[in-house]
Amino acid sequence: MRARSSSSARAGRTPLAATVDLICCSVADGRLVVLAPVAARGRRSELPWLALDAEAPLESAAQHLARSSAGRAPTWMVQLGAFGAGQRHPAGSALSVAYVAVVPIGTAAPEGMAWQPVDALDALGPRQRSMLEAAVVGLRDRMDIAPVAFRMLPPTFTLSELQEMYELLLGRRLHKASFRRALQSAYLVEPIDEWRSEGRGRPAQLFRYAPRKRRGIRRSVRFELLD
Amino acid sequence: MRARSSSSARAGRTPLAATVDLICCSVADGRLVVLAPVAARGRRSELPWLALDAEAPLESAAQHLARSSAGRAPTWMVQLGAFGAGQRHPAGSALSVAYVAVVPIGTAAPEGMAWQPVDALDALGPRQRSMLEAAVVGLRDRMDIAPVAFRMLPPTFTLSELQEMYELLLGRRLHKASFRRALQSAYLVEPIDEWRSEGRGRPAQLFRYAPRKRRGIRRSVRFELLD
C-alpha cells in the first residue's frame, strides 16, 4: 500500500470526536495534587475534559477548560500532546489533546471538585492515566526551562519554600548552599524588604520571581540518553 | 459559564476531521532536510499527512505514514503534539497530530518525494509551518536524552561524523576534546575494529552506537528559564 502523502483523498471523510483534557496540578500537604471532579462512591474517577469543536483554537479551549474547572486562570499551562491510541476515554472520544496546568499552592477547589494526590488517583481510565503520568514527567522535565515551581508558589515566597517546591517536583533532596548559589547566578529572584517568621527559628526573607534577561545560555553537550 | 467538567454533555456531538502529519528529517549536503512531496511549480508545498480515523492508534498511523512517505521505517520517531488553533491545513482538517521522524543520512527519497532544506521550505501552509519549526526545536532539545544524532547516522560512523551531526543539529561548533571526553564517560559508543580513510589525513576508527546501562543520572538543578 502506497498512500505516500497528501496526494491521497481529502481528509474529512472520517470525522471523529475529540476532547481537550486538563491535568491541573498544585501542591497540598507536601504532595503533588491534581484537580478532579468528586467521584461518586465506587465510580471511576476522571479528569476534567471538554468536547473540542472545529472552530475554537486549542489554546483557548484549554484556557477555558482550566478556568471553568479550577475557578481561576492557571498561572502556567502547556500542551502535553495528543492521546488516543485505542485507550478508552470517559467521553468516548477518539482523540484527546492534553494540557497540564499549574495553580498556586493553597488554591481552593471549586464546588464539586477536589484536589487528589497524583499517586492516589487510582480509578482513572487508561487514557487519562497515561496523561497524568505524562503530566508529572512533563512538569519535572520542564522545571529547568520554565518557571513551573515559581508558578506553584504565591507571588512572594521564601527560598526554603522554593527549594521545597523543587524537591517535591523533582522527587529528591537538594543541597541548600548549591541551590541558592545556582539560583543567585541565574538572576531569577529578587529579595523584597519583608521577612516571615514561621514559629521557631530565624525569620526568612521573602523573594519575588523577577527574572532578568540573560543572553545566550550556552549549555555544554550532554549525553544523558537512556534508550 | 460553568461547564466545569465532564458533567457536561457527552463528547461526540461535534465530530471533526483530524490528520496525522509527518516531519521526516535527515541530513543532506551538511544541511537539515525534511521530506516533502514534489510540489508543482508555484504551488504550495506541504508535508506528508494522513487522515486519522477513530480506530487506528496514533502511533500506528504515524508509523504507517512514515513508511509510506519515506519508503522505509524511520530510525526514530516521537510525537510533537497537536496543532489546530485556527491555522489552515492542506487537508482542511480541524486538528493535526504531528510526529517528527528521523532517517539516516543518505536515505534516498522515493519517487515523487524530495528532501528539502528546512530553511528553504517556504511555501508551507501556516499550520505545517508551525509544526516544522516545532520539529527543529524538538530535535535539538531532545538530543541530550534521545539518540537523535545517532539515528541520523549509519550503523557505523566516525567520531568526527558524530560530532558534525551534533554541530549541525545544535547549530553551533563544539570542542573536539570535550566532546570525546563527554562521550567516553557516557558509555554510548563502542569502537569496532575497522578504520575509514577519507582521502587525505589519518584514517578514523569506526564506532557503533552501543549504550551501556547507566544507573541514576543525577543532574544538578539548573535554572535556565527564559520566560
Next chain:
DNA sequence: GAAATAGTGTCTCTTAGACACTATTTC
C-alpha cells in the same frame, strides 16, 4: 617534507556538593 585529518595530554577556570560555621528567632 607539507598538508590534512585523527586523536590525546595537560592546564585552568567554573561549579556542585560536603562540611562547618554564623545569625536570629522561640521556648
Next chain:
DNA sequence: GAAATAGTGTCTAAGAGACACTATTTC
C-alpha cells in the same frame, strides 16, 4: 541556654574549554 530555622564561607573533586601536542595518512 537549647532548639530550630536561615543563611554563608571554604574546601574538594569533577567537568568544560583552551592549547598544544602526537599520530597517521595522501600528495
